[in-house]
Amino acid sequence: MDNFAPVFPYNSSSSTSPTAVSSRLSLNLMSDYSGHAAYSIDHNNGYDHLEDDNHDHYQNLGLIGKNPNCSSDEVGLDHVSPTTSELGNSEGNDLNSASGSGKVHIKKGDKKIRKPKCAFQTRSQVDILDDGYRWRKYGQKAVKNNKFPRSYYRCTYQGCNVKKQVQRLSKDEGVVVTTYEGTHTHPIEKSTDNFEHILTQMQIYSSC
DNA sequence: CGATTTTGACCCGCGC
């Protein structure tokens, strides 16, 4: 049993103690996201402040993952090239930037290292949720059966190869699905009030 | 001028 590090961009070092708010949340199982089970968190109160302008306002709708632990197994979306880095036992945390010689795709015979991956839905008017880290967009793709494209972001912190995907649901335009992949190797770069709050709470249930 | 975004091309896995 591989215990994956937290997928959320918050390491256990986060000081906030996730206790008080937990009673407000309830977990519901949904089951429609790329074939994986999805967990939604309903807030009985709070986080419905949908008035704001330049700063994001979001209402968290839930965790999406294969299981409540958000382990990445079988999410099966990432391939790692072990050519330039030792991946033997490094918990797959380095998706080595493959700078230089082109594409990162694995070759035959290389073993796939899956990184922890965790997705959650957020009801938001904006696509880019301010989670306190700095991200650089490196790609965008049209998604089948979805009129909205999916955006790919990478953490800009040197040596940190955490990625995330952001996608808006076509059947519910108000819902943004954010998928985090990997674990941040550095502290958060700026404080975010409500989003940190949200993620802190979610960590209670995901224990990832 | 450095950082970030845009976008077309490329690569890979998978299903048929």
Place this chain on the structure above:
DNA sequence: GCGCGGGTCAAAATCG
């Protein structure tokens, strides 16, 4: 084997 869908690269464009 082929086509499709998804993920990434990298050059050019844009932004601050």
